[in-house]
Each structure stands twice: as structure tokens, then as C-alpha cells.
Amino acid sequence: MQSHHAIDIQDLRKTYRSGIFRRRGQQALRGVSLNVRPGEVFGLLGPNGAGKTTLIKILLGIVHKSAGSATMLGHAAGSQASRSRVGYLPESLRVAKHHTARTALNFYGRLSRMSSQQIARRSDELLDLVGLRQRDRESVRGFSKGMGQRLGLAQALLHDPDLLILDEPTDGLDPLGRSQVRDIINELKGQGKTIFLNSHILQEVEMICDRFAIMAQGELKAIGSIDDLRGTNGRSSATLIVSRLSSETVAALNQGEAAVRTEAIDPDLQRLLVDECPQSELDRIVDLLRGAGASIHQIQRGSSTLEQIFLSLVQPQPLESL
């Protein structure tokens, strides 16, 4: 049966084999299941080594899966049928320096076996979309990183794909460049395209994406919209205004799951900033404060940002394991 999802991944596993007789194995994906709905902007997040690139490479047919299934637009990932309707922006697209934006699109269009007329028509539309029409005959040698990234987006869109896979689309761009790429992504969403992107810039992703998957160590830790993610684990951050605490009480506060920072307000009052944590941890903090005889003047629960949710789900890894 064909999947109605734009991307459908079920129990996907990948072990990279190396060494003599390929005995050594690195498990990059340990049974990941997720789906991307048609027309949504979906963000794949995770720390270094989480398995994001491996997942994208399996979708594009660059790496073979060890087990599980992955389809794009109803076709097996990596098949010719799936790739013909998918556009891909690699992390750093290297356009040969002798090109202009227009000759580069001509080059990529020919690679996709488009006719000269098709290329010319699409190039006009896309150069308009990415704001390079006025500079289409300048050498890419003089392009800023943002212009290069926008040309990369035009390249990925040349054959009018339904699904776009963008690897770190705003990485290395200044705030203006990021906002331009964001506008283009919104415009593409408005055209009904499905966008699957991978990024480390969480504030950026929170602004662009409808839903997110958070991965770590080859596993899916959470999936959903920001509200789903806030609700799933019933977690939130909190700010408390309390009477001045002894150093022993502050040390005891930090014995639990949440990191607690203190800021002096005046000689009698302190602000406690409690990082993203479950309700049970907030209860422990309040009980501990009461037990220590502190007065609690105010408690304010914060809605967690994507970054706070991410940090609460992803445990720090020793550097040598990355």
C-alpha cells in the first residue's frame, strides 16, 4: 500500500561496518520511525553524531539502510521514482567559480535532462523567487554566502519538486541572509511544497517549522509541534522570587534533575531560574524551599523554547564518542 505521507520512515536502522572482516560496527540509526505530512515544514534536530546526515543520505539513496523502511512520496527512498520529485540542497553546494547564477542553473538543468526552453523558463521564475534576477550574469566568485545559498535553493527547485530536503539551509548566514532564506521557505510552503530540513540553529527552526523530530544517539527522542513537545513531557521552566537562601539550600536545590541558577535582586530577595524540568522536579524545589523556611513571593512558569526542550531531551555526550 502506498504511504500518504511525504516521507515515511519505519524502524530504520543503519550500522556502519569497518575493520578487518567488517567486524567493527557503528550503530548510526537504532530503529527510527517518523513521518512527514504533505505541505508541512519539518525540522530534523539532534546533536553532532545523532544520525541526521545518515537518515538524509538513506532517503537520497547515497547510503544503504541496514534494516527498516523509508519511502518518499510513496516510492522507496533512493529509487529513481522518488528522486525525480525531490529537490536537495546539500550543506555546502560548491558551484564552479566560472559560472554565473544563470549558467549554473543551465548546467544543473541539463544534468536533470531538462530542455533548454524548460531551463530558461524555470530559471527566470526561480531567480525572481530567490532575489538573484538582477545579478544573474555576475560571476558566482563575487557572491556572498547568502547569495550562494539562495542560488543553491534555486538549483534544488529547478525541476519543480514536490519535496525539498535542505541540509543546514541557514548555516553560516548573517541575520539578513537567514531571514531571506526563511522568507523563501515560507513562500515555498505557500506553494504547497513539503520541506524537510536539518539544522543546528534551534531558534531559526522554531520560527520556520510546523513539526520537529529530535534525535540523539541514533534514536528518536521526541516528535511533534512545539505545543506537542511542550505537552508530551509536561515540562516547563520556572522563575521564582524567594527570600535570601543559604548556600546549603542553593546546593540542595541543584541536587535534583533541573539546573537552578540564582540571581540577587536586593539584600533580602533572590530570583531562582529553574531550567526546563518535569512538574515533579518543580514540586521538589518548592518542598525544599518550604522545608528550609524560605518565603516564596512569586512562581512563574515559562513556556519552554525549542532550545530548552532540546537540551532537556538530549544528554551531553563525552566528546570522544562523537
Ligand SMILES: Nc1ncnc2c1ncn2[C@@H]1O[C@H](COP(=O)(O)OP(=O)(O)OP(=O)(O)O)[C@@H](O)[C@H]1O
Ligand atoms: N561513513 C561512516 N562510517 C562509519 N561511521 C559513520 C559514518 N558516517 C557516520 N558515522 C557515524 O554514525 C554516527 C551518526 O553520524 P551522522 O553523521 O549521521 O550524525 P549527524 O547527526 O548528521 O551529525 P552532525 O550534526 O555532526 O552532522 C556517528 O557516530 C558517526 O561517527
